Amino acid sequence: xxxxxxxxxxxxxxxxxxxxxxxxxxxxxxxxxxxxxxxxxxxxxxxxxxxxxxxxxxxxxxxxxxxxxxxxxxxxxxxxxxxxxxxxxxxxxxxxxxxxxxxxxxxxxxxxx
Amino acid sequence: xxxxxxxxxxxxxxxxxxxxxxxxxxxxxxxxxxxxxxxxxxxxxxxxxxxxxxxxxxxxxxxxxxxxxxxxxxxxxxxxxxxxxxxxxxxxxxxxxxxxxxxxxxxxxxxx
Numbered sequence: 001x002x003x004x005x006x007x008x009x010x011x012x013x014x015x016x017x018x019x020x021x022x023x024x025x026x027x028x029x030x031x032x033x034x035x036x037x038x039x040x041x042x043x044x045x046x047x048x049x050x051x052x053x054x055x056x057x058x059x060x061x062x063x064x065x066x067x068x069x070x071x072x073x074x075x076x077x078x079x080x081x082x083x084x085x086x087x088x089x090x091x092x093x094x095x096x097x098x099x100x101x102x103x104x105x106x107x108x109x110x111x112x113x
Numbered sequence: 114x115x116x117x118x119x120x121x122x123x124x125x126x127x128x129x130x131x132x133x134x135x136x137x138x139x140x141x142x143x144x145x146x147x148x149x150x151x152x153x154x155x156x157x158x159x160x161x162x163x164x165x166x167x168x169x170x171x172x173x174x175x176x177x178x179x180x181x182x183x184x185x186x187x188x189x190x191x192x193x194x195x196x197x198x199x200x201x202x203x204x205x206x207x208x209x210x211x212x213x214x215x216x217x218x219x220x221x222x223x224x225x
Binding site: 055 | 117145147149155156157158159162164201205209210211212213214215216217218
């Protein structure tokens with residue numbers, strides 16, 4: 001079974017630019033999550049999709065962040081315009097249900113300079 | 114008070130010893146608890162889940178849950194150098210759909 005795939009693995013962009021992160025969940029996993037880890041802090045929830053619907057987006061920092069999951073398959077997370085404080089590692093995870101825990105992708109390390 | 118608290122470490126144990134990792138949480142109604150292992154630069158990997166009070170064993174790993182005291186711990190028996198990693202405690206807090214709340218993690222170093 002293929003795991004959760006994220007790309008790019010690294011992205012360095014200038015403040016004010018736009019970046020789009022992509023996540024391909026495990027096939028058949030209806031639940032898809034985005035999390036972020038800022039250096040020195042804990043992994044924090046951003047949002048949760050069930051299929052193509054946003055179930056919970058309470059963790060999205062502001063309206064510069066836009067997540068989509070068209071067709072209920074892969075998901076994108078766009079940051080526009082990027083700010084310095086957006087730097088961190090963005091993890092995507094998928095699951096069939098909470099009782100089974102999540103499977104995480106390898107993350108995208110975003111650096112805004 | 115943080116919702117999920119862990120000592121950041123590093124926790125250093127000699128090879129072959131028992132490593133004990135602790136986590137406390139603030140929400141008394143929490144029902145689901147998870148331990149993830151994260152090697153440097155890698156993704157978190159689920160190693161244990163626990164839902165009921167008491168112990169749950171899986172190989173060299175034992176998760177312990179005490180809901181009355183609001184703590185969950187992970188014991189690693191016969192610690193090996195390959196166990197050196199950051200261990201993340203994650204809790205499903207009441208009323209948060211299927212969102213997990215993570216602690217900052219405890220870095221474990223197993224020394225030769």
